[in-house]
Amino acid sequence: xxxxxxxxxxxIARYMERVESTARLISIYDNxxxxxxxxxxxxxxxxxxxxxxxxxxDQRYSVKNERNxxxxxxGDSTNPASVFSSLKSVRENVRTTRDVVPEAxxxxxxxxxxFVEENINQGINRRQRHEFLNHIIKGCQQILGMLYGxxxxxxxxxxxCLGRNLERADMTTRILDAGTTAYIVLSDDDGAINSRQxxxxxxxxxxxxxxxYRRIMRSTIKPGPVLEFLLDNTDFPRxxxxxxxxxxxxxxxxxxxxxxIQKLSDIQEDLKRNTQPYTELNSELSQYLNQLQxxxxxxxxxxxxxxxxxxD
Amino acid sequence: MKETWNKYQSDKFYxxxxxxxxxxxxxxxxxxxYLKSLEESDLNSRQQAAExxxxxxxxxxxxxTEEGSIDRAWPFDIIPRVISKRQWEKTSAGLIQRLQALNxxxxxxxxxxxxxxxxxxxxxxxxxxxxxxxxxxxISPPFGVWAHICGTDLVRDADGEFYVLEDNLxxxxxxxxxxxxxxxxxxxxxxxxxxxxxxxxxxxxxxxxETLSSLSPRKNKEPCVVVLTPGIFNSAYFxxxxxxxxxxxxxxEGSDLIVQSDNCVYMKTIAGLxxxxxxxxxxxDEFLDPEVFNKHSTLGVAGLMRAWRxxxxxxxxxxxxxxxxxxxxxxxxxxxxxxxxxQDPLIPNVETYLCYDDAQRSFxxxxxxxxxxxPANESGGYGILIGPHSTKKERETFAQLIKKxxxxxxxxxxxxxxxxxxxxGNNELGARHVDLRPFILQSNSxxxxxxxxxxxxxxxxxxxVNSSQGGGSKDTWIVDTERG
Numbered sequence: 047x048x049x050x051x052x053x054x055x056x057x058i059a060r061y062m063e064r065v066e067s068t069a070r071l072i073s074i075y076d077n078x079x080x081x082x083x084x085x086x087x088x089x090x091x092x093x094x095x096x097x098x099x100x101x102x103x104d105q106r107y108s109v110k111n112e113r114n115x116x117x118x119x120x121g122d123s124t125n126p127a128s129v130f131s132s133l134k135s136v137r138e139n140v141r142t143t144r145d146v147v148p149e150a151x152x153x154x155x156x157x158x159x160x161f162v163e164e165n166i167n168q169g170i171n172r173r174q175r176h177e178f179l180n181h182i183i184k185g186c187q188q189i190l191g192m193l194y195g196x197x198x199x200x201x202x203x204x205x206x207c208l209g210r211n212l213e214r215a216d217m218t219t220r221i222l223d224a225g226t227t228a229y230i231v232l233s234d235d236d237g238a239i240n241s242r243q244x245x246x247x248x249x250x251x252x253x254x255x256x257x258x259y260r261r262i263m264r265s266t267i268k269p270g271p272v273l274e275f276l277l278d279n280t281d282f283p284r285x286x287x288x289x290x291x292x293x294x295x296x297x298x299x300x301x302x303x304x305x306x307i308q309k310l311s312d313i314q315e316d317l318k319r320n321t322q323p324y325t326e327l328n329s330e331l332s333q334y335l336n337q338l339q340x341x342x343x344x345x346x347x348x349x350x351x352x353x354x355x356x357x358d
Numbered sequence: 359m360k361e362t363w364n365k366y367q368s369d370k371f372y373x374x375x376x377x378x379x380x381x382x383x384x385x386x387x388x389x390x391x392y393l394k395s396l397e398e399s400d401l402n403s404r405q406q407a408a409e410x411x412x413x414x415x416x417x418x419x420x421x422x423t424e425e426g427s428i429d430r431a432w433p434f435d436i437i438p439r440v441i442s443k444r445q446w447e448k449t450s451a452g453l454i455q456r457l458q459a460l461n462x463x464x465x466x467x468x469x470x471x472x473x474x475x476x477x478x479x480x481x482x483x484x485x486x487x488x489x490x491x492x493x494x495x496x497i498s499p500p501f502g503v504w505a506h507i508c509g510t511d512l513v514r515d516a517d518g519e520f521y522v523l524e525d526n527l528x529x530x531x532x533x534x535x536x537x538x539x540x541x542x543x544x545x546x547x548x549x550x551x552x553x554x555x556x557x558x559x560x561x562x563x564x565x566x567x568e569t570l571s572s573l574s575p576r577k578n579k580e581p582c583v584v585v586l587t588p589g590i591f592n593s594a595y596f597x598x599x600x601x602x603x604x605x606x607x608x609x610x611e612g613s614d615l616i617v618q619s620d621n622c623v624y625m626k627t628i629a630g631l632x633x634x635x636x637x638x639x640x641x642x643d644e645f646l647d648p649e650v651f652n653k654h655s656t657l658g659v660a661g662l663m664r665a666w667r668x669x670x671x672x673x674x675x676x677x678x679x680x681x682x683x684x685x686x687x688x689x690x691x692x693x694x695x696x697x698x699x700x701q702d703p704l705i706p707n708v709e710t711y712l713c714y715d716d717a718q719r720s721f722x723x724x725x726x727x728x729x730x731x732x733p734a735n736e737s738g739g740y741g742i743l744i745g746p747h748s749t750k751k752e753r754e755t756f757a758q759l760i761k762k763x764x765x766x767x768x769x770x771x772x773x774x775x776x777x778x779x780x781x782x783g784n785n786e787l788g789a790r791h792v793d794l795r796p797f798i799l800q801s802n803s804x805x806x807x808x809x810x811x812x813x814x815x816x817x818x819x820x821x822x823v824n825s826s827q828g829g830g831s832k833d834t835w836i837v838d839t840e841r842g
Contacts, residue, residue, distance in 0.1 A: 048614050049627060050613070051608075142590055144599045144600070152415075156416045160414075201628060300628065301628060302629060
């Protein structure tokens with residue numbers, strides 16, 4: 047498989063995952079804000095902070111209100127991480143890798159990006175937003191399902207999984223981080239206990255994890271088990287540990303993967319050594335999540351150096 | 359839409375579907391009676407459905423403009439063009455004959471030049487040929503074939519005969535659109551495929567892969583075949599990707615390849631370097647190898663020509679094959695067929711005046727308002743003068759151009775290109791001019807596509823069918839009328 051094609055497939059998966067996560071995040075956030083007491087000072091701008099997009103946002107908008115945040119995250123072509131731009135990147139990458147991904151990928155990607163382009167206003171206005179975001183999420187899942195059902199599990203597939211698992215792990219750290227920020231803000235509030243519960247529940251929902259959490263952890267929503275589930279569970283596809291294990295499994299199926307495997311194993315060792323179980327959403331957890339994000343950057347780098355090297 | 363249909367006519371021209379108003383030609387009879395059975399409004403709604411399908415399928419081509427390149431949806435008209443199987447068999451044989459002669463000619467040209475020594479073609483024609491490559495002299499590609507893939511443009515004149523308008527031997531495009539047009543039709547008119555015996559077209563990618571594989575220098579190994587594209591900004595990128603995908607070949611750009619000191623070509627893969635055996639290149643000669651041709655080209659691969667000369671990689675079409683893609687050479691093809699094959703051409707050329715000849719030139723200059731003048735080495739319909747549609751000023755410009763460089767111009771009579779009914783909006787049908795580009799393959803055997811790409815000039819009276827200049831396309835049906 048050509049290095050360049052592998053790189054593009056890897057990015058298809060990352061962008062696709064980003065589209066789905068962003069859509070899900072916005073739709074959950076809507077819910078969250080409805081449920082919290084009006085006195086609570088959590089606003090839409092948090093979504094910009096989660097995604098580390100403050101600089102880009104501040105350059106474009108002076109008012110940090112709902113409309114601008116949503117516009118920036120969904121439809122802004124100057125924001126490379128917006129749903130619109132990400133889908134455009136998916137489309138460009140699919141267009142240049144049509145020889146390795148199933149034919150239907152191209153058609154479905156086209157359909158989805160056309161839908162977003164034509165209906166972006168539905169997402170910006172609250173009334174139809176839910177429906178709009180749902181359509182995007184379904185579109186992403188349709189493509190993933192099609193790939194899962196029809197793509198041979200050889201090299202292109204492994205690159206798709208690498209991209210997806212790395213982006214997922216990273217998104218889980220970001221959503222947890224956002225939850226932690228909200229959690230800390232709420233600590234001085236009177237209705238805090240109830241509100242904190244709501245925040246935790248929404249963290250789980252943002253990661254599609256609430257049902258699985260209840261079934262596997264057999265617990266009410268409490269910080270200790272939630273963190274254990276999202277950080278250490280080995281079976282849930284969006285937990286950090288699951289994603290890291292998968293990255294390792296994907297890498298071993300690819301040629302010349304020694305350095306990547308080494309890096310992933312090192313990180314796993316490191317995490318095992320330093321982890322005392324986290325039971326609270328506090329600044330220590332925040333630091334830990336930050337460390338994970340740094341690791342994810344390093345994993346990305348070693349993947350690039352190994353399989354997408356510049357030969358000259 | 360019986361009424362719309364009965365109103366349709368194409369006076370003065372040969373029409374592909376009707377022989378006279380209300381009378382369908384035999385191979386088109388079932389199609390026409392089916393179309394008549396549709397509601398008037400059906401026509402537009404199906405045309406719209408086709409356009410939506412095209413957008414969803416992402417069938418596109420790129421147009422270059424001053425503001426940058428734009429990806430446009432492929433223009434398509436849903437009324438097919440129909441040709442009888444018997445006629446097509448005859449035409450196919452003529453196309454194969456033609457490409458065989460052209461390949462013998464190219465091979466001769468890069469070796470002994472017997473055809474010149476025997477005085478069939480004058481020598482000076484080559485001295486000024488833009489696409490003659492000195493670097494190719496003395497090289498013998500597999501089977502003596504240089505042009506493995508040829509797109510030949512056919513037109514039908516008022517007499518209903520097919521004529522060859524030009525041979526495209528460099529990097530002809532359009533075959534993917536031919537295949538996509540059929541897929542679109544199957545989605546838009548599924549009913550009709552049950553009623554009419556339409557020959558399938560989808561064997562082309564397999565035949566292309568067979569042709570390419572047969573050229574591999576390493577006979578004992580499964581050949582590694584790649585399609586070399588200039589990249590996503592090329593107008594035919596869609597096609598490059600499409601063909602690579604259908605053949606299961608790697609789609610590569612120059613930057614994916616490297617020539618090592620063993621003069622072999624390798625591609626950069628996730629498992630290191632892998633040797634390439636056959637390259638279907640979709641880049642013009644000049645950009646193939648900065649060591650030999652254009653030094654500033656970043657599209658090609660440094661050392662590619664070394665590897666090819668050493669026989670370590672096969673290229674289709676071979677470098678230098680474009681020498682026959684010259685409209686002056688075109689005029690000599692009937693003579694070539696006689697000279698190399700000792701046969702009469704099965705498909706005639708369009709009558710062609712060579713401006714380097716004094717008598718022919720003065721005839722051309724006197725009749726500029728009646729003729730079509732073409733530069734010898736352009737493609738895409740650029741740089742052409744269509745006499746009857748031209749202004750006085752344009753004719754004067756061309757007269758100057760011809761006098762300045764007579765070898766570089768040819769002229770042909772303005773043909774009464776055949777027409778086919780085409781949707782013109784408001785559920786109306788209009789007669790629009792069409793041509794046909796079949797694709798011919800040759801290695802150790804030959805193959806012709808079933809039909810080809812029908813291009814249609816969407817504007818009334820226009821003869822320009824190029825998609826870059828507002829042309830559209832139609833599905834082309836080869837129909838067996840003998841099997842009922």
